[in-house]
Amino acid sequence: MTKVAIIGAGSFFTEKLVIDMLNIEGLEEGEFALVDLDAERLEIARKLTERVVQLMGKRFKVSASVNRRDVIAGSRFVINQIEVAGLQTVRNEFEIPLKYGVKQCIGDTMGPGGLFKILRTVPAWLDILKDIGELCPDAQILNYTNPMSAVTLATVKSADIPVVGLCHSIQNTSRQLADYLDVPYGELKWRAGGINHMSWFVELSRDGKDLYPGLKAKAETPELLAKDPVRLDFMKYAGAFVSESSGHFSEYLPYYRKRQDLIDLHCGEGYLGGTGFYASNWPNRRSRLDEELLAKVEGTRELSLESSSEYAAVIIEGMLKNEPKIIYGNVPNGGLIDNLPADGIVEVACLVDRNGVQPTAFGRLPEHLAALCRSNMAFFDLAVNAVLENSREMAYHALLIDPLSAAVCSPAEIKSMFDELYEADKPYIPDLR
Numbered sequence: 001m002t003k004v005a006i007i008g009a010g011s012f013f014t015e016k017l018v019i020d021m022l023n024i025e026g027l028e029e030g031e032f033a034l035v036d037l038d039a040e041r042l043e044i045a046r047k048l049t050e051r052v053v054q055l056m057g058k059r060f061k062v063s064a065s066v067n068r069r070d071v072i073a074g075s076r077f078v079i080n081q082i083e084v085a086g087l088q089t090v091r092n093e094f095e096i097p098l099k100y101g102v103k104q105c106i107g108d109t110m111g112p113g114g115l116f117k118i119l120r121t122v123p124a125w126l127d128i129l130k131d132i133g134e135l136c137p138d139a140q141i142l143n144y145t146n147p148m149s150a151v152t153l154a155t156v157k158s159a160d161i162p163v164v165g166l167c168h169s170i171q172n173t174s175r176q177l178a179d180y181l182d183v184p185y186g187e188l189k190w191r192a193g194g195i196n197h198m199s200w201f202v203e204l205s206r207d208g209k210d211l212y213p214g215l216k217a218k219a220e221t222p223e224l225l226a227k228d229p230v231r232l233d234f235m236k237y238a239g240a241f242v243s244e245s246s247g248h249f250s251e252y253l254p255y256y257r258k259r260q261d262l263i264d265l266h267c268g269e270g271y272l273g274g275t276g277f278y279a280s281n282w283p284n285r286r287s288r289l290d291e292e293l294l295a296k297v298e299g300t301r302e303l304s305l306e307s308s309s310e311y312a313a314v315i316i317e318g319m320l321k322n323e324p325k326i327i328y329g330n331v332p333n334g335g336l337i338d339n340l341p342a343d344g345i346v347e348v349a350c351l352v353d354r355n356g357v358q359p360t361a362f363g364r365l366p367e368h369l370a371a372l373c374r375s376n377m378a379f380f381d382l383a384v385n386a387v388l389e390n391s392r393e394m395a396y397h398a399l400l401i402d403p404l405s406a407a408v409c410s411p412a413e414i415k416s417m418f419d420e421l422y423e424a425d426k427p428y429i430p431d432l433r
Contacts, residue, residue, distance in 0.1 A: 002320060003031040004033070005139075006034050009045040011144075012289045015048060015052070015296070017312050022053065022056045022060070023305070023307045028059055031063060034049065035067075038066075043064070048296060051296070069131055073136060076139060087283055093112060094279035096417060096420050096421050098276075099417075102404060105274055105278065106278045110252050110404065111402055114402075116421055118387070125145070129155060129158060149196050150384050153380055153381070167197070173241070180218060181214060190204050194340075195373045197244035198243065198244065199328070212239070219236055229273065230267060231249055238368065250273045254406060327350050327352055327357070329359065338363060349362075390430065402414075
């Protein structure tokens with residue numbers, strides 16, 4: 001019997017991941033062990049999971065607890081999708097940097113918001129990791145929590161348990177590119193590599209024809225540029241399209257958010273780069289999602305049982321049935337991408353079968369693209385080590401080299417911003433020396 005633990009089960013990911021797993025042909029029985037510190041959201045997740053199991057006619061037990069140690073023992077797979085004190089900190093992590101001219105759109109991966117999310121999240125995850133090592137040491141960890149690279153890196157540095165970081169940006173972006181190019185998805189040939197949220201599509205072709213000249217020509221049209229303004233603009237100069245949305249991506253570079261005129265020129269609303277989008281909208285959006293999930297439990301809102309494009313169930317099926325699958329995963333580099341740090345986390349194509357997740361060698365990225373990845377990887381390395389080594393100075397140094405903060409602020413301003421954020425978030429982060 002296959003047991004899958006979902007930690008942070010109140011997340012909106014749970015619905016689609018459970019449906020994906022129950023759509024695995026031949027997987028008729030097992031157990032979902034749901035964990036969340038928010039008892040109300042956990043109860044919604046439990047009821048929704050039980051309803052999906054019933055509708056799909058599978059013999060899956062559903063257990064749930066606010067105490068993970070009660071339910072995760074013996075899990076074959078552990079899905080991590082935790083959010084640590086996000087509601088309590090989201091305004092601080094937007095408004096304090098804003099005083100210093102740092103205008104974030106999302107702020108959950110890089111930048112001041114990304115740094116303090118690492119400081120909030122990694123300690124909690126390391127505690128969970130200890131319990132996994134004790135209660136289900138043979139598990140495969142599937143990490144969905146952002147900052148993806150940082151959480152995966154902390155796992156690799158702290159435990160000898162197989163882990164892969166999973167995102168949907170590669171599969172979603174490849175489909176977007178097919179749409180932008182008016183090419184059937186099955187006929188688009190592409191090759192991508194880099195780091196999470198900054199993987200580069202170094203090849204786009206169809207029947208041996210390079211599609212980049214056509215994409216660059218289309219990027220000059222206002223209609224297409226408005227759909228994806230930062231990514232399409234940067235592609236014109238860097239020569240490759242990146243895997244993450246314009247809003248996220250605008251924060252990972254020093255170019256687009258350092259002056260208001262550049263934000264006005266290159267960034268749209270919402271996920272297209274709107275300043276304060278996440279801080280202003282996420283708390284209400286989370287409440288709306290909870291209401292939608294509850295409506296699905298009660299049968300007043302449609303519950304689709306179609307599979308999503310997420311990779312978790314693909315991995316589970318490949319490992320359980322020994323059916324070779326290809327996914328894009330975040331894994332230790334170890335030379336997979338020659339010109340990125342060997343001890344960092346990279347996103348590459350991976351083979352999955354009964355032997356687990358086996359990453360494939362990518363080779364070299366174009367050097368200018370590798371350099372942009374390295375700047376982000378150094379940030380993650382410093383931030384994770386700040387937690388592992390209990391170093392406040394190392395945490396500040398991570399913010400010092402953050403591309404967006406450095407584009408806007410002097411070192412003294414970055415230090416002052418860091419100190420203000422540290423005091424504001426103090427109840428939710430470790431007491432760093």
